[in-house]
Amino acid sequence: MFKKKDFLLIMLVLLAALALFLVQYLNTKNTQSLGMVRIWADGKIYTEVPLGKEQDIRILQENGCENVVHIDADGFYMLSANCHNQLCIGQGEVTGENYPLRSLGTHILCLPNRVDVELLVEKAENPDLPDI
Amino acid sequence: MKRLFSFLLVLILATVHLPCQAEEKYSKTIFGYFDTVVSFMGYTDSQESFDAVCEELTHEMKYLHQLFDGYNSYPGQHNLWYVNHHAGEAPVKVDDVLFDLLQKCQALQKTPGYEKVNVAMGTVLSLWHNAREEGALPDRTALQAATQHTDFSKIILNEEEKTVFFADPKIRLDLGAVAKGYAADRLKAVVEDKMPSFLISLGGNVYAGDAPLDGRKKWGVSVQCPDGVTPIQFGGDMLDVFYVNRMSLVTSGDYQRYMEIDGKRYHHIIDPDTCMPANHLRAVTIVCENGFLADYLSTLLFLLPYEEGVTLIESIPDAGALFVLADGSVTMTENLHAIAYSHGATAR
Structure with a gap:
């Protein structure tokens, strides 16, 4: 027969398990940074900005390289850059919808200024989408 | 009761802790090497261990980049620039790595059918390089x-x-046709022990290692669609996707480095016999294990008429090719059907 104490103990363990699960769930949520835009400059993370509020992020490096990324609720694009070829401007917009169809995927790259803007998304629904 | 209780406890704890053992995909874009952008990704247990692999990778990449650099000299380094400027005077001692690459090129170039890839045609290629910079033939x-x-x-x-000597002092080496493929092989050797499940792309020169650790059985590597050719499948600008492990994929095409004069396109892959860009194909992708060979063959097949290229690639075991012909039609060797999205292959 169950004793009252046993029942309480089981409930306690279940609660502890639930708490542990919640902590881990929230942690993974954080590390995945869903809907975040990660900006790299010269190989280092420059900043991370969530999608949402419409805003322009200025990336100013010590060597004078300057890029401006426009971010809104759907995605982002390179608004301006002081690089010589302006290819990053021509790479268009990255959104949560269109990235599987872009050859650069979740990235906008400015090679001369060594800037890489990346949309952090959860693993694609379709496992057959290419990695590169 | 106690036993049931401990069993429950173990079960619950196990369930809670299982998800955190899964390895995750990390990726990094690296600038400043081989005149292109390097994409590197892999499955490992933490950002720290991925960063550690990246550091070793970057170290080796910097070494190889300087060694194969034909435009700059580095103190104390007998690199390609140094060889080109001094091997006409006296034999130059070089690192084993550069010597090995030159030896491999020499061996292949002597093989009947393989002659058209000539890394000793630097004099011709630099004229074309300057021409593209200036926009004139x-x-x-x-x-x-x-x-x-x-x-x-x-x-x-x-x-x-381990020396290189130019018996013709005016001769110049240009390793553009092979350096990235060879470098990919060296980089693979640095990474594979530490993080076997990885993929590296040196500007389209791809090596995919062991299977991804997310339940898929293969890596998916897309091939870019040349302009004016109808993209297939997923839309966007992909020509096809190949699902592979432990495999190199290298593409040579007329659509990345070129100039246009009077509406005619002049790209960077020069036929040594005509000294003009070859026009048999729009693009060719080679799939085989060895990166150096894949790189060499992609240039070679681009320089050959389509039929000769097919015959040649079919004579090499475990190698395949995807062709985009001058008229825009797309074909591939039969052995690639099993790994091509367009023929029903999947990553699973």
């Missing part, structure tokens, strides 16, 4: 004069001394 007489100094047999490799 190279001078015909200058090209003719340059072809007098492209005889690979004038590059003397001394195996024992």
Whole structure:
């Protein structure tokens, strides 16, 4: 027969398990940074900005390289850059919808200024989408 | 009761802790090497261990980049620039890595059918390089004069001394057709012990290692669609997707480095016999294990008429090719059907 104490103990363990699960769930949520835009400059993370509020992020490096990324609720694009070829401007917009169809995927790259803007998304629904 | 309780406890704890053991995909874009952008990704247990692999990778990449750099010199480094500027005077001692690459090129170039990839035609290629920078065709007489100094047999490799000597002092090496593929092989050797499940792309020169650790059985590697050719499948600008492990994929095409004069396109892959860009194909992708060979073959097949290329690639075991012909039609060797999205292959 169950004793009252046993029942309480089981409930306690279940609660502890639930708490542990919640902590881990929230942690993974954080590390995945869903809907975040990660900006790299010269190989280092420059900043991370969530999608949402419409805003322009200025990336100013010590060597004078300057890029401006426009971010809104759907995605982002390179608004301006002081690089010589302006290819990053021509790479268009990255959104949560269109990235599987872009050859650069979740990235906008400015090679001369060594800037890489990346949309952090959860693993694609379709496992057959290419990695590169 | 106690036993049931401990069993429950273990079960619950196990369930809670299982998800955190899964390995995750990390990726990094690296600038400043091989005149292109390097994409690197892999499955490992933490950002820290991925960063550690990246550091070793970058270290090796910097070394290889400097070694194969034909435009700059580095203190104390007998790199390609140094060889090109001094091997005409006296034999130059070089690192094993550079010597090994030159030896591999020499061996392949001697093989009947493989002659068209000639890393000793630097004189011709630099005329075309300058022409593309200036946007004007190279001078015909200058090209003719340059072809007098492209005889690979004038590059003397001394195996024992590991030296390079130019018996023709005007000859110049250009490793553009092979350096990235060879570098990919060296980089693979650095990474694979530490993080076997990885993929690296040196500007389209791809090596995919062991299977991804997310339940898929293969990596998906897309092939870019040349302009004016109808993209297939997923839409966007992909020509096809190949699902592979432990495999190199290298593409040579007319659509990345080129200039246009009077509406005619002049790209960067030059036929040593005509000194002009080859026009048999729009693009060719080679799939085989070895990155150096894949790189060499992609240039070679681009320089050959389509039928000759097919015959040649079919004579090599475990190698396949995807062709985009001059008229835009797309074909591939039969052995690639099993790994191509367009023929029903999947990553699962």
